[in-house]
Amino acid sequence: MSSSNDPTVIPMIERRQGDLPETNTSDPETLTKEAVLSFHNISYRETVQSSFPLRQQTRVMERLSSISGIMGPGLNAIMGPQDGSRSLLLDVLAARRDPCGLSGDILINGKPRPANFKCTSGYIPQNDVVLGTVTVRDNLEFSAALRLPMTVTRDEKRRRINEVLELLHLEKEQNVKPRSKGLRKRTSIAMELVTEHPILFLDDPTTGLDLRTTTDVISILRRMSMKGKTIIFSINQPQYSIFRFFDSLTLVASGKLMFHGPARDALEYFTSAGYQYESHNNPADFFLDVINGGFPDTEEDGHEADENEEFVERQHQVTGKWPICMPSPPYHSATRARLDQLLGEQKLDRSSAVETTCVTPFWHQLGWITRRSFKNFLGFPWVTTIQVIIIVILAVVVGTAFRLLQNVCTELQMRAILILLLTGFQCITSVTAGELFVIDQDRFLHEHTSGYYRVSSYFFGKLPAELIPRRLLPSTIFTLITYFIAGLRTSVRGFFTMTFTIMMLAYSASSLSLSLGAGENVAAITTLLVTIYFVFMLFFSGLSLDTGFLPVLSWIRYFSIPHYGFRALLHNEFLGQNFCPEYNTEEVSRCQNYVICTGEEFLEIQGFHLSSWGFWENHLALACIMIILLTITYVQLLLLKKRKHC
The missing domain is CATH 3.40.50.300 (P-loop containing nucleotide triphosphate hydrolases)
Incomplete structure (x- = not known):
């Protein structure tokens, strides 16, 4: 049968x-x-x-x-x-x-x-995944560079791009960024046509x-x-x-x-079955009305549950008896x-195997992904400008405030608080790093599935191009301005050591956000979880100034990214420092409480090793955390396609 x-x-x-x-x-x-x-x-x-x-x-x-x-x-x-x-x-x-x-x-x-x-x-999803921060030609060049074999010359790729632009009437808009829906749709089609599938x-x-x-x-x-x-x-x-x-x-x-x-x-087929077609009716509407059992296929708010059930029931009745009545x-x-x-x-x-193949090597893909990522960053210059202006103003205010509040009695404590603030700034500015893969998720799935690039190329090309200008650069600007205005350690070695520590802390904090955001669909969930983590850990980092506070929870510090960054910065700032005025015991004697004069004394009270290992052990911990979290992020990207059934 x-x-x-x-x-x-x-x-x-x-x-x-x-x-x-x-x-x-x-x-x-x-x-x-x-x-x-x-x-x-x-x-x-x-x-x-x-x-x-x-x-x-x-x-x-x-x-x-x-x-x-x-x-x-x-x-x-x-x-x-x-x-x-x-x-x-x-x-x-x-x-x-x-x-x-x-x-x-x-x-x-x-x-x-x-x-x-x-x-x-070629495949074009319903939701356009065209990058709107680069021009139409840039999008076509990206598709041609990664989806055409290396044996295809640059002149041949350029010829194909020009032919597609002419076919789709995009010559006048080739240097325009695709922001409108119509232009984005035509750009999506053009990106598929350059491959000539x-x-x-x-x-x-x-x-x-x-x-x-x-x-x-x-x-x-x-x-x-x-x-x-x-x-x-x-x-x-x-x-x-x-x-x-x-x-x-x-x-x-x-x-x-x-x-x-x-x-x-189609129209003759339905009318031959006895369905009456009115001449003024749209054939497409007529077909769907017949299939729906007489109900128009529209989405309207306010439908009652029983009406929806009746709609579904009648549709199933029509589809169930279709072979018999037609x-x-x-x-x-x-x-x-x-x-x-x-x-x-x-x-x-018969084979059910499905695989993704790429026609270009890893380094070629890496270069083009990095190049596009930097262009994407430059696509919103006004956002970057406003962000830098706000950071500069904030850094000047913070640095000036700590400069004016300095005195002999609280010099060491104020520096410790300032370093805690710098640590917190690196962490808080990294909270939204998880949006990197959440916002780009649909584009990544489409392009990887279509054979643009490997997951490894995307991962290693996206990270430096996005994290350096968006995360590391703002935090570095804030730290440098605050560092010099507040009058922290002025030695060349201390300055570059502090800069390296800030970089390690910023990357480790961003890695946490990335590891959570790579597998999520909503950026707000990742941001909330990371914010709770950093607030909690910064709270305990501040309390670590008093080593006798809550010893039962002392084990938490081993899972704290701010803890390792804070201790490394303290070690770099205080080792070899003397905070009491030389030959001026009268000024020190005015202080009501006992004053710690040397940085070594403070570090010993906090349980630091005064050797170089006491400093580099924190960097080793940050490096291990960063490697583990980035590995989790990479695995999340590998598993993402399977969860999305692509």
Whole structure:
């Protein structure tokens, strides 16, 4: 017995298997000719866990059920209600979902889809991931530099970029930063076109665009399809002015195939089943109204629960009886025969392996990622300028205040408090470092999955380019200004040792934020957790001036980043210092309490080793913490793709 979805499969193109383009789908670099994508009885299942914390139960849901079809050069639209089926089908065809839940066969020109198919085809997600702080040409150069083999010359890359700019009418905007939605969408398409892959997938490319911009985007896709490219995209209720450009239409609802075939034949197919079409109605709206059981597919606030349940129930009723009530097209048997012919003997050679391959070496990727990161930093000059001005003013105020408050009786205590303040500043300014990977998460997932770069290239290219100008530079400016105004140790060795300590402290503090932020979706969670940690640890670092306070909690210092930085700065500042005026015992005698005159005495009271090891042991601890936290960050990035099912 045939599949429950068989009656709705309609042929899109009339070619014999021998007419298919000769393309080596196992080529690790690229597919270069026209491509016909066919899918045969594909189903997709997901394991869903219950939300009850005490009773964790898992169940398997079938999201797609026995879907077959053929898509060739042209505009191939996937439509359906807002139940996630259309985007899921697109992602499955584009190899952007976990293959463990997939059954069935997906072929390219009658051959198995290669394991690195997602790297040899274009894909544009619904949410644009274009970097808006660099120009359109910069984005295209980045894509061409990392996705084209090293054997392609610079002149050839430049030629491809210029051709794409001309095709998409972007010549006048090539030096403009893509800030508007329309320009971002066209830039996304351009970044995929420079690779000249024959298949391009787009997830709802018109979402959030006005009618004029939507028309421009579809016109661009139309021009691409006329050059022999296979364009496959999901879309929600397009207007007729958009719908009339479609070559192939695929309707899915509740994971089932409702129609697949030439878009021009869809209206006749539905009317032949007895559904009445009004001439003034939009065909796309008419199809979705039929699938939804008479309900328009809109999202409105204020729907009652029973109305939503009735909507879902009627939709399932329609999809459940669809094969029974709909007529079988006269060419259904020919379609099934052609699909079986395309499948051929490939059932014996089925592989669910998915891999990401890169065509450029590590150092090449590292250089381009670092270069783009610095350009991204320079993309907001006014933000950097305001930040520096605020830091300079704050440093001058703090340094001046400590300078004016100096006196013989409290000289040593005031310096210790100032060093604690400098330690706290390094930590607090590093709290938002976790946003680095949270904000860039969608872009990283898309680019890595598409074969732009390896995780290692991204990790080592992003860290120095982002942390040095955004984290280390502001903290260094604040420390230097405060250092000289407040009159701290003026020796050359002491100054550079302090600068190195500040750098180690800032990087260690930022590493904590990065390790927590790499696996999160919301930056606020990371910021809150890191803030609580540093406030708690700075509190105990301040109390460490009195070693007899809460000895039961003394073990906490071993997990405190501020503790090691604070002790290193104290050791550098106080060792070899004398804070009492020479030959002036009368001035010292005016102090009510006992005055510590030498830095060594203070350090011994605090339990410091006066040897050089007493200083460098803190740096060793900071280095170990930094290495451990950055390793955790790297592992988080490696696991991120699996959690996101990319």
